[in-house]
Amino acid sequence: MISRRGFLGLLGGAGLAVAGCGTGMAEIAGEGLTSARPLPTRFAVPLPIPKTAVPVRPGHYEVVQRAAKVEIIPGTTTEIWGYDGIFPGPTFELRRGGRTVIRVRNELPVPTSTHLHGGVNPPDSDGYPTDLVVAEGRAFHPAHSDHHDLSQWTLHQGAKDYVYPLEQRAATLWYHDHRMDFTAPQVWRGLAGFVLVRDDEDDALPLPKGGRDLPVMICDRAFEEDGSFRYPALDPSLLVRPGVEEDFMEGVEGDVILVNGAPWPFLDVDAARYRLRLLNASNARRYRLRLTPGGRFVQVGSDQGLLAAPVVHDAITVAPGERFDVIVDFSAYPIGTEVTMVNALGVGGAGDVMRFRVRRRAADDSAIPRRLSSVEPVAAAVATRAFDFRRTGQGGADSWTINGQPFRPGHPLARPRLGTTEVWRLTSDFHHPVHVHLAAFQVLSRNGRPPAPTDAGWKDTVDVRPYEVVDVLVRFAGYRGRYLMHCHNLEHEDMAMMAEFELI
Numbered sequence: 001m002i003s004r005r006g007f008l009g010l011l012g013g014a015g016l017a018v019a020g021c022g023t024g025m026a027e028i029a030g031e032g033l034t035s036a037r038p039l040p041t042r043f044a045v046p047l048p049i050p051k052t053a054v055p056v057r058p059g060h061y062e063v064v065q066r067a068a069k070v071e072i073i074p075g076t077t078t079e080i081w082g083y084d085g086i087f088p089g090p091t092f093e094l095r096r097g098g099r100t101v102i103r104v105r106n107e108l109p110v111p112t113s114t115h116l117h118g119g120v121n122p123p124d125s126d127g128y129p130t131d132l133v134v135a136e137g138r139a140f141h142p143a144h145s146d147h148h149d150l151s152q153w154t155l156h157q158g159a160k161d162y163v164y165p166l167e168q169r170a171a172t173l174w175y176h177d178h179r180m181d182f183t184a185p186q187v188w189r190g191l192a193g194f195v196l197v198r199d200d201e202d203d204a205l206p207l208p209k210g211g212r213d214l215p216v217m218i219c220d221r222a223f224e225e226d227g228s229f230r231y232p233a234l235d236p237s238l239l240v241r242p243g244v245e246e247d248f249m250e251g252v253e254g255d256v257i258l259v260n261g262a263p264w265p266f267l268d269v270d271a272a273r274y275r276l277r278l279l280n281a282s283n284a285r286r287y288r289l290r291l292t293p294g295g296r297f298v299q300v301g302s303d304q305g306l307l308a309a310p311v312v313h314d315a316i317t318v319a320p321g322e323r324f325d326v327i328v329d330f331s332a333y334p335i336g337t338e339v340t341m342v343n344a345l346g347v348g349g350a351g352d353v354m355r356f357r358v359r360r361r362a363a364d365d366s367a368i369p370r371r372l373s374s375v376e377p378v379a380a381a382v383a384t385r386a387f388d389f390r391r392t393g394q395g396g397a398d399s400w401t402i403n404g405q406p407f408r409p410g411h412p413l414a415r416p417r418l419g420t421t422e423v424w425r426l427t428s429d430f431h432h433p434v435h436v437h438l439a440a441f442q443v444l445s446r447n448g449r450p451p452a453p454t455d456a457g458w459k460d461t462v463d464v465r466p467y468e469v470v471d472v473l474v475r476f477a478g479y480r481g482r483y484l485m486h487c488h489n490l491e492h493e494d495m496a497m498m499a500e501f502e503l504i
């Protein structure tokens, strides 16, 4: 018996041989972690909707990162680390151009950094991994400073004010921890939530609204016998030694699928259209979402907001960090139908996500217009750069890198100019969902061919699969300063697959 990891190792760079072994293996982006306790019954708990954050005064919010015990698996409790002690954290309902300050207070035993994913954030509010908040009264000393320049670290005692001007289109954004070397375990424990940016253009469309406009955060977790989260951290205190057990270098995939923090939930729906803001908040797992017994997703938005026109999908493949804003019309089903959203890439429990129970007829004045938004013309690229995402090094130095370089704060791999666009060519040896901070992009091509239907629109995260060449057109707007691009497989990110770029 040879482990899958050993098998991949034997193949070395022969990616086409991997693809030839069947879609199952070629599509899996991490290593399965099995729970130590019986799994909960599927479709037995209602879908939670995270509470909406309430400002302390107009434009100002305060949120506290703290541990809490919550009931995820019925009959047991799980200690989470959550924004305001909940998982997902509160949803921030914000408006385009409405400058917002979020004070994040850290009461956890570890440092944190909060990144607003998809935000056009000033550099000092972007959640740089070494720009950390440490709980009041706690000390923190970067332990592995041998390869990290200490001058790159900033510590805020107690709390930090993150300033978000939100000069950007309406979109489904999310916020999550981004601490140097420890992002994966800290997000796994619950440090993630939604930010919904709204604007007049989106509001004016007749898309489903109110209780039929729902954030849907999908992620996977594994559980210990006592109900606590299971995770293969080398140092469960998350204070000293980063990283995961050797077998999980490819990424950690749990065997319980959570939607908005609940295992395989159900939602009772009207026979009407719903807007589902799908987010893959998993560390490593990719999903291919389908509706059974049949049905279609009408995509109206991507990572960075409205598409120019709707795109109809039978299935949506969503990589970690990506968002798909879709309309599902439940009036297409007889009353009483149970519509299951499944994951065609998962086996066993991971093959199911959640269930919609079509309960009653209802009025529905929503519609999906044929034109959704105008997409402004983009200037021609002034440069082309190549970024290769690959596992490099031998023995103890084995890590995930970009252009052969492990992440080094203060050493930018690129210096694009504000106001320009560039073509970035992304290549990979494995599944690497590539996320670029600050700058939105459009997918130009995959392996020299047109992009996939799921690549449409303005994006900030793109699913780069083994041995693919993905060209994206990146628009550098916003602010000068230091930003990041990285793999959004969070275990890869923590193992150095991240690079700084400096906007000049």
Ligand SMILES: [Cu+2]
Pocket: 389, 400, 431, 432, 433, 487, 488, 489, 492, 493, 497
């Ligand atoms: Cu990766």
